[in-house]
Amino acid sequence: MTQHFDILIVGAGSAGSVLASRLSEDSSLSIGLIEAGGWPDDPDIAKPAMWPLLQGRSYDWCHETAPQPHTADRKHPWPRGRLVGGSSCLHAMAHVRGHPNDFDAWVAAGGDGWSFDALLPYFKRSERFSGGADDYHGADGPLDVLLPAIGLNPVTQAYIAASEAIGIEPSGDHNGARIEGAVPNSLTVRDGERLSVADAYLPSDVIGRTNLTILTNVLVDRLHIERNRATGLMAHTERASEVITADRIVLSAGAVASPMILMRSGIGDPVDLARQDIACAIDNPAVGDNLHDHLLAAGNVYRARRAVPPSNYQLSESLLYHGGGGSGPPRVVVACVVVPVVTEEFTAPEVGGAYTLMFGVCHPRSRGRLTLTSADPRAKPVIDPAYLSEPEDRSTFREALDLARSVGHAAPMDDWRAEELLPGPSMQEPSAIDQFIARAAMTHHHPVGTCRMGPVGDGVVDGSLKLHGLDNVFVVDASVIPTITSGPINAAIVAMAERAADVLKAS
Ligand SMILES: Cc1cc2nc3c(=O)[nH]c(=O)nc-3n(C[C@H](O)[C@H](O)[C@H](O)COP(=O)(O)OP(=O)(O)OC[C@H]3O[C@@H](n4cnc5c(N)ncnc54)[C@H](O)[C@@H]3O)c2cc1C
Structure with a gap:
């Protein structure tokens, strides 16, 4: 028998978990939540310091980019969660809302409801802040946000002091009055364990609601469209294909998969669709366009004078945002990671013998595109973020390295720094730095x-x-963000989904 829902949500990741939880609060609505993966069953997911090692496991979609001309023709692995909780089961747990002005581009694209001030009640509603409720924070929401007060690695403590020594006032709290400056990262961690968005929003009493049905290991292929409505969607399990119908459908499959579902449904650039023999139902070249991402360079690596103790948290313990000229959005970011981090192009020193200042650009200008390689829902897309294709991104990246080196060589790091290993003190020429x-x-x-x-x-x-x-x-996930915020995006996606749930309930 065909299943029918009032609202059917595709993807149980960050946004989908929030929507399923909030929409099913209304017992008059029947809510379906479809997820391609299963329930998390790997105990490593809960351990914060394990996060980089989860990539490539069975619950990672294991995407990768096309070769990138401006990053030495490298293909970049793009992990994405394929399980209940989505990418919030793989992520690094940093909770950073962004600078208030980041949301001006959202207002320009979608109206006043997306301003920082309009979203602030939703940020607050989502969180249970370790510092308690105040003008910036909520303390009664589902998502624990821990601002670590103790147990910070001594290298991170020296790093925060070093940023102050070069004249950058510490932030105090990235989600408080000022994002600019260094501070221990706020983390979505509860009792020392990762709290995915699904852990937070889909606890057993929510899962047990009679009006909420969660279908796992079901891959959504495409929408069924009749005139100006979707009547349902085609989905596949390992053994069968079925049509699931709904009055309203919300795609929350993420920045990679939501545009793919639309394209397979015939919504996209007619030329791209024709290449895959997909009939065009709605001509919209913006589907898959505007793809962008933050990059971090790994990194400005230092050999340590003495053994670096293990992290009590998730390795990347402090982000330093800078360059906003006092009150504007930051231009660059430097992350203090208490282990060596390098790409496949370099040899990593021993863990315990080195630490890394990763550095990057907060507001990249480069824009790329995602396209289908086939109408088959199991096929991988072509992901071309056009990394560093804009010259301004390359020059701002050099600024970010300058900042990392200034912090790394400041007096409070003297006790830890034996020598700069990467890129190495002799590398000062802009062209050599670009290549690095x-x-x-x-x-x-x-x-x-x-x-x-x-x-x-x-x-x-x-x-x-x-x-x-x-x-x-509707589409509610990272894909609808018109212009990226200054830092990690999960907090903004959760607030977006909180607001979207209110809009959907009211309509
Ligand atoms: C390794 C890593 C580290 C990160 N670190 C941070 C961090 O520290 N802080 C931060 O803020 N952000 C971080 N992020 C980013 C953040 O986790 C994501 O931006 C966010 O989770 C995206 O939410 P979403 O709802 O858009 O998509 P997702 O959470 O990816 O959810 C999409 C869901 O849809 C499902 N799906 C996809 N296709 C289909 C289909 N065809 N049928 C059915 N289901 C489907 C997927 O399996 C998935 O569960 C990190 C991400 C990764 C991968």
């Missing part, structure tokens, strides 16, 4: 923008996140 950055850059894991908010003719969804051209399809 091309080999050292890796994703910060924040792809966005492939179903961007924007008016008809420019975007994929409107300000209520409704798809242009269909009256009952």
